[in-house]
Amino acid sequence: MSDTIIDVRNVSKWYGAFRVLTDVNLTVQKGERIVICGPSGSGKSTLIRCFNRLEAHQQGDIVVNGIILHDKMREVGAVRKNVGMVFQHFNLFPHMTVLMNCMVGPMWIKGVSQAEARKTALQFLERVRIPEQANKYPVQLSGGQQQRVAIARSLCMQPAVMLFDEPTSALDPEMVSEVLETMTSLAREGMTMVCVTHEMAFARAVADRVIFMNAGQIVEQGKPEEFFKNPQHERTKLFLSQILKH
Amino acid sequence: MLYPDTVESDVLVHKPWFITGLFAVVFAVFLAFDLTGTSLGDLMRPVIGDPAESGVYGRFAITFVIAVTLCLNIVLIGFAPLKVQVAVVWSELLLLFLAFFTTFNLSLPFMAEKLPFLITQGLFTTIYVSAISIVIASAIAILGAVAKLSTNGFAYAIASFYTSFFRGLPLLMQVYLIYLGLPQIGFVIDAVPAGILALSLCYGAYMTEIFRSGIQSIDRGQWEASRSIGFGFGVTMRKIILPQALPVIIPPTGNQFISMLKDSSLVSVIGVWELMFLARTLGQKSFQHMEMLISAAMLYWIVSIGLELIQSRIERHYARSKVR
Numbered sequence: 001m002s003d004t005i006i007d008v009r010n011v012s013k014w015y016g017a018f019r020v021l022t023d024v025n026l027t028v029q030k031g032e033r034i035v036i037c038g039p040s041g042s043g044k045s046t047l048i049r050c051f052n053r054l055e056a057h058q059q060g061d062i063v064v065n066g067i068i069l070h071d072k073m074r075e076v077g078a079v080r081k082n083v084g085m086v087f088q089h090f091n092l093f094p095h096m097t098v099l100m101n102c103m104v105g106p107m108w109i110k111g112v113s114q115a116e117a118r119k120t121a122l123q124f125l126e127r128v129r130i131p132e133q134a135n136k137y138p139v140q141l142s143g144g145q146q147q148r149v150a151i152a153r154s155l156c157m158q159p160a161v162m163l164f165d166e167p168t169s170a171l172d173p174e175m176v177s178e179v180l181e182t183m184t185s186l187a188r189e190g191m192t193m194v195c196v197t198h199e200m201a202f203a204r205a206v207a208d209r210v211i212f213m214n215a216g217q218i219v220e221q222g223k224p225e226e227f228f229k230n231p232q233h234e235r236t237k238l239f240l241s242q243i244l245k246h
Numbered sequence: 247m248l249y250p251d252t253v254e255s256d257v258l259v260h261k262p263w264f265i266t267g268l269f270a271v272v273f274a275v276f277l278a279f280d281l282t283g284t285s286l287g288d289l290m291r292p293v294i295g296d297p298a299e300s301g302v303y304g305r306f307a308i309t310f311v312i313a314v315t316l317c318l319n320i321v322l323i324g325f326a327p328l329k330v331q332v333a334v335v336w337s338e339l340l341l342l343f344l345a346f347f348t349t350f351n352l353s354l355p356f357m358a359e360k361l362p363f364l365i366t367q368g369l370f371t372t373i374y375v376s377a378i379s380i381v382i383a384s385a386i387a388i389l390g391a392v393a394k395l396s397t398n399g400f401a402y403a404i405a406s407f408y409t410s411f412f413r414g415l416p417l418l419m420q421v422y423l424i425y426l427g428l429p430q431i432g433f434v435i436d437a438v439p440a441g442i443l444a445l446s447l448c449y450g451a452y453m454t455e456i457f458r459s460g461i462q463s464i465d466r467g468q469w470e471a472s473r474s475i476g477f478g479f480g481v482t483m484r485k486i487i488l489p490q491a492l493p494v495i496i497p498p499t500g501n502q503f504i505s506m507l508k509d510s511s512l513v514s515v516i517g518v519w520e521l522m523f524l525a526r527t528l529g530q531k532s533f534q535h536m537e538m539l540i541s542a543a544m545l546y547w548i549v550s551i552g553l554e555l556i557q558s559r560i561e562r563h564y565a566r567s568k569v570r
Binding site: 052054077080081083084085087089091092093094095104105108109137139153154157 | 465467468470471472473474475476477478481485486489490564566568
């Protein structure tokens with residue numbers, strides 16, 4: 001199973017006495033696009049933040065790209081440089097230009113030369129369609145543009161998998177589509193993606209598998225057509241009826 | 247700059263009610279003091295005759311002149327553009343202070359004679375002691391701030407004991423403890439290193455807290471983004487967090503530098519020939535205390551202004567990324 005990029009086995013996590021994740025099992029294959037949805041507080045963000053160990057899990061195993069994540073790990077850097085992450089609030093580095101935001105990762109981690117990092121950065125900025133903003137600072141950009149820079153920044157590290165943590169939740173409706181378009185084209189090019197999102201149209205169009213989480217558990221998963229057409233569980237039906245009502 | 251509201255408002259100092267009000271207040275305040283005996287009374291001699299015998303009329307006239315001058319001044323300055331206003335007000339205040347100093351009848355030749363030594367020995371010592379202390383204090387502050395924020399109990403305990411101790415003891419006491427206390431355990435230390443050590447430790451403690459608050463002011467998302475790219479703690483701190491914390495840290499740190507410059511006079515108690523020490527001793531022989539003390543004060547001020555300029559330049563440098 002060398003094609004498995006993320007393997008989650010019986011993972012549980014607690015915040016103090018509160019159990020956020022309960023026996024989660026999940027495998028992500030190379031090239032797979034997965035959308036995780038669920039009500040707020042269901043642990044979906046927490047789950048994907050465990051994949052690059054921004055959060056620690058207490059029970060079970062998570063294997064990312066062949067490396068087991070655990071407490072005393074030295075290889076956490078090796079995992080993180082192969083796992084790109086896009087955040088809800090972009091988290092661009094405000095004191096650097098857009099171009100520098102994209103260059104620092106390759107330069108400081110992979111030891112790539114400045115000229116080469118610049119080339120890669122411009123190439124990916126081109127791909128998210130904002131090369132002309134390269135020398136601006138993040139505050140000068142719109143939300144949608146900032147999020148696309150954040151995607152480019154992650155792509156510059158040439159990760160094996162991209163994690164999206166509600167990438168469009170903080171955006172205006174008009175800007176949502178530009179970010180979703182970028183994500184869709186990324187998916188078409190074969191990038192392995194795990195997205196926490198409420199954009200059901202995106203899930204329908206792009207996802208290979210939709211996962212529904214509730215109260216720290218994976219309640220249901222399936223191909224998007226089946227998932228949306230006949231959800232099996234009551235909780236899923238309720239969630240979908242709420243979210244698709246509008 | 248404060249948040250500039252876009253609603254145009256009239257110039258406050260040109261409103262009749264403001265000027266009248268100001269005039270009334272100034273008039274009332276100065277009328278409360280009898281200024282006939284001061285040098286202002288002397289200046290008004292052509293109008294009020296002998297100040298001592300001018301009585302209520304003299305008092306009234308002096309107050310009137312003060313109030314009119316002040317109000318006229320304010321109204322006129324109100325017409326000027328911002329930069330001119332700043333320059334004019336600065337020079338006026340400076341002139342007032344110079345006028346104040348001239349009343350001491352200072353002996354300028356004496357000052358001119360002693361000034362070179364005051365600068366080459368006193369000011370030079372003050373500056374190099376402060377400069378070295380500032381560098382060491384900043385280094386201590388970064389370490390201390392990281393230790394205070396760490397989850398390592400040992401590091402936290404040392405850092406919090408350190409800040410508590412050195413912020414809690416008077417600086418003078420610290421100077422004595424280091425200069426006189428260390429030899430007790432067999433470690434004899436010279437006066438200058440002892441002074442530098444005391445200043446560094448004391449200001450390092452204050453600056454630890456400044457740096458800690460600066461680091462804490464940075465959004466958690468910045469740490470997450472940096473760590474998720476794969477940067478280690480050191481790179482994240484040096485390249486992501488500290489550069490963003492600096493704009494928050496710099497104004498209070500500038501305060502500390504200026505304050506240290508003057509507190510360095512405390513090391514004179516252990517016989518370091520810095521500016522304040524020389525100012526006191528040089529004037530003693532001929533009882534010309536004021537000359538030397540005022541010279542020293544001016545030198546302190548000039549260096550402080552230098553530090554202020556450096557501070558504002560650094561602040562401008564870091565404001566780049568905030569321009570929309």
